[in-house]
Amino acid sequence: MLATAVPLVGALLLAQPGSEAPVLQPPSSPRPALTWGAPTACLMLPPTQHVPSGAWRAQCDDDAQRCRVAPVRELDADGVETDRPLSRATPCTVSLDDETAARVMAYRMEPARVDAPPGWYRDERGRVMQFNFDLNRRVWLGGAWTPMSHDGQVMSRMRADFGIAVEVPSRGGKTLHRLRFLETELHLGVHSLDLALARYDFSIQREDPLLRVTSFLGKPRRHDLYLNMGLWMEALHLEQLKRDGQVARFLSLGAFHAAFDLWHSRDLVSYVRVRAGAGIESDLVHRFNALAPSAALEGDLTLDRDGFHHFRMSAEVETLLLAPRVEGRPRRPERLRVQAGYEVILLAINDQPLSLLVDGRGVRRDDIAGVPERWEWSASAGLRFSLWAPARRSAPIAARE
Amino acid sequence: MLGLVLLLASAAPDTAVDACQALDSRGEPYPICFDPGDGLVLGTRARISSAGMARAVRTGVHIRAGRSSRSKGSPWFNNHRLMTAELWDGAQRGFTVTAYDGTLRRHLEEGFILLPTARPVRVPFPFDVTVAARLGHLERRFWEGAGWTLETGRVGLLLDPLRSETERVWLGVGPSATHAVRRGRDGEQHTVAPFTELLLDAGLESADGLSALRASALAGWSLGIERGVYFRARADLGLERVVLAVADQPVVLQVAGAYAHRDAGLARRSEWTASVGLALRALGTRR
Numbered sequence: 001m002l003a004t005a006v007p008l009v010g011a012l013l014l015a016q017p018g019s020e021a022p023v024l025q026p027p028s029s030p031r032p033a034l035t036w037g038a039p040t041a042c043l044m045l046p047p048t049q050h051v052p053s054g055a056w057r058a059q060c061d062d063d064a065q066r067c068r069v070a071p072v073r074e075l076d077a078d079g080v081e082t083d084r085p086l087s088r089a090t091p092c093t094v095s096l097d098d099e100t101a102a103r104v105m106a107y108r109m110e111p112a113r114v115d116a117p118p119g120w121y122r123d124e125r126g127r128v129m130q131f132n133f134d135l136n137r138r139v140w141l142g143g144a145w146t147p148m149s150h151d152g153q154v155m156s157r158m159r160a161d162f163g164i165a166v167e168v169p170s171r172g173g174k175t176l177h178r179l180r181f182l183e184t185e186l187h188l189g190v191h192s193l194d195l196a197l198a199r200y201d202f203s204i205q206r207e208d209p210l211l212r213v214t215s216f217l218g219k220p221r222r223h224d225l226y227l228n229m230g231l232w233m234e235a236l237h238l239e240q241l242k243r244d245g246q247v248a249r250f251l252s253l254g255a256f257h258a259a260f261d262l263w264h265s266r267d268l269v270s271y272v273r274v275r276a277g278a279g280i281e282s283d284l285v286h287r288f289n290a291l292a293p294s295a296a297l298e299g300d301l302t303l304d305r306d307g308f309h310h311f312r313m314s315a316e317v318e319t320l321l322l323a324p325r326v327e328g329r330p331r332r333p334e335r336l337r338v339q340a341g342y343e344v345i346l347l348a349i350n351d352q353p354l355s356l357l358v359d360g361r362g363v364r365r366d367d368i369a370g371v372p373e374r375w376e377w378s379a380s381a382g383l384r385f386s387l388w389a390p391a392r393r394s395a396p397i398a399a400r401e
Numbered sequence: 402m403l404g405l406v407l408l409l410a411s412a413a414p415d416t417a418v419d420a421c422q423a424l425d426s427r428g429e430p431y432p433i434c435f436d437p438g439d440g441l442v443l444g445t446r447a448r449i450s451s452a453g454m455a456r457a458v459r460t461g462v463h464i465r466a467g468r469s470s471r472s473k474g475s476p477w478f479n480n481h482r483l484m485t486a487e488l489w490d491g492a493q494r495g496f497t498v499t500a501y502d503g504t505l506r507r508h509l510e511e512g513f514i515l516l517p518t519a520r521p522v523r524v525p526f527p528f529d530v531t532v533a534a535r536l537g538h539l540e541r542r543f544w545e546g547a548g549w550t551l552e553t554g555r556v557g558l559l560l561d562p563l564r565s566e567t568e569r570v571w572l573g574v575g576p577s578a579t580h581a582v583r584r585g586r587d588g589e590q591h592t593v594a595p596f597t598e599l600l601l602d603a604g605l606e607s608a609d610g611l612s613a614l615r616a617s618a619l620a621g622w623s624l625g626i627e628r629g630v631y632f633r634a635r636a637d638l639g640l641e642r643v644v645l646a647v648a649d650q651p652v653v654l655q656v657a658g659a660y661a662h663r664d665a666g667l668a669r670r671s672e673w674t675a676s677v678g679l680a681l682r683a684l685g686t687r688r
Contacts, residue, residue, distance in 0.1 A: 084510060084511075129521060129523060131515065162556075186580070186593065188595060306517075345517065346517075347514050350513065350528075352530060387532065
């Protein structure tokens with residue numbers, strides 16, 4: 001590749017009248033692509049029908065005596081350059097001195113596709129678009145139809161949901177911190193509100209195994225067992241619901257769980273884990289506090305490289321301890337929640353993904369005074385619009401043209 | 402209205418940085434351009450309604466911040482209004498306080514919808530997307546008796562067909578979701594509009610920032626958590642013009658009008674108001 005940090009003035013020499021200008025080769029098929037992040041120079045070549053300005057970006061290989069070149073501006077539908085500069089392309093960081101420019105003039109100039117950053121795709125006109133989305137870093141806003149059933153009755157409901165998700169990996173990539181803010185689900189029809197101010201958890205990949213197990217059946221093999229124990233915590237989780245004319249309001253002031261990853265992906269983004277711990281919960285209707293131990297098995301899987309398909313599931317059991325007796329409910333009320341859902345990105349509007357969400361849920365609880373213990377089943381289908389949603393950290397360079 | 406819009410659009414040609422400074426008799430420069438979306442606002446005005454005329458004071462912090470998205474590589478034009486408050490006296494005394502009111506518009510030179518086929522397809526989408534959010538809007542009307550109205554949150558997803566490359570022009574229209582509580586003598590009443598209302602937010606400012614027009618409207622249905630479906634509509638129009646600057650801080654003449662249809666106060670009245678007054682916009686940026 002060309003050396004950097006030489007004067008810029010030589011860049012224009014390649015197209016000077018009177019000099020033997022390099023000839024642009026006819027495009028090959030498949031057309032090669034410039035390499036994202038590689039040293040790039042801006043060149044002036046003789047004007048062509050499609051690139052009348054003669055302004056090109058080039059990545060040159062001294063060994064092959066070849067430069068791959070692409071226009072510095074986007075093209076229109078006829079393939080003629082517009083006045084719109086390329087966005088998100090590797091900037092021209094290499095300048096050519098006189099000697100280098102004279103040498104490059106003899107190189108083969110091969111038309112190429114413009115490079116795009118990881119997670120972004122550039123079409124044949126040079127326009128860039130995001131095709132890889134991180135739904136674990138987003139601000140979402142959604143609505144869904146969520147019919148509910150219990151005791152053979154089916155009731156129609158609507159749901160509005162909102163939330164902010166943030167993921168921060170540690171420097172070495174061995175720990176992934178997850179934060180959720182203002183996760184909100186509001187059901188209309190049969191009213192319920194579920195709002196959590198903040199949640200935090202992390203997954204960790206320990207470097208040292210908890211147990212080193214060696215098997216001697218056949219060739220000796222090591223089977224290391226890691227204890228990837230993390231933390232899950234929540235602050236100010238409000239649940240308000242109305243069933244059979246009875247209103248319940250529970251405010252979890254805080255909860256701490258130990259979380260153990262049964263499995264996680266190499267980048268720690270996808271996981272299946274169990275967690276268990278306790279929180280302090282306030283019953284806002286009967287005005288007392290209780291201890292709320294709970295345990296859960298849950299998973300969050302990103303199913304494809306580009307972050308379009310997601311599967312989430314959880315099963316959680318919770319009970320209330322140290323609560324005073326309340327007429328119409330047991331001394332130690334219990335809650336059991338199960339759910340599984342799938343989210344797929346349908347399209348992206350101005351690089352902001354719009355996704356379809358379907359899920360099924362079941363709740364069995366006896367913590368609402370005057371409401372008998374029973375299963376409530378619900379299903380939902382709805383849309384979510386996500387802001388932010390940058391390309392995933394593991395996003396690849398687009399290979400498609 | 403069209404004439405007014407044309408007047409604003411032509412009020413000042415595109416000015417360079419130097420054109421925003423004039424020289425006094427001693428040759429010292431002083432600013433003649435200001436940013437209407439930035440500054441600490443403190444003003445007073447006459448508020449006219451069917452109940453008569455009242456005096457009003459209002460205050461708030463306006464912040465205009467443009468930024469380039471790191472994740473998307475495109476510019477955002479953001480307007481934030483923090484702790485906006487208005488207090489008025491007269492026969493129908495009351496006040497409003499808004500913790501946050503803002504719009505965040507992401508501009509793309511060529512908007513599109515991506516269809517994620519094997520080879521991604523790009524469908525033209527000639528709109529910028531704007532997020533309009535308002536949090537914590539409290540209204541108290543003493544003359545209505547005990548009670549208040551609190552709009553806990555409103556968020557709108559607006560489409561802007563103008564797709565202006567500057568922060569001076571915008572027109573966003575789209576659905577919005579709202580949650581509001583009315584607390585009166587009979588207890589609390591919660592209503593939710595799950596994107597069943599249409600929100601409009603528009604603005605036009607002269608290049609020198611001396612004149613500005615802003616309009617907003619909202620219409621649609623909200624659902625009572627307990628029962629009921631409520632239709633409401635409201636529209637606000639405001640025009641302001643810098644008339645002088647004191648110590649280089651602009652003093653603005655403001656003329657505004659508003660109409661609320663089945664949305665005013667605890668009783669969901671229909672009413673109109675008009676106002677005219679002066680406001681000091683201090684510590685703002687200059688163009």
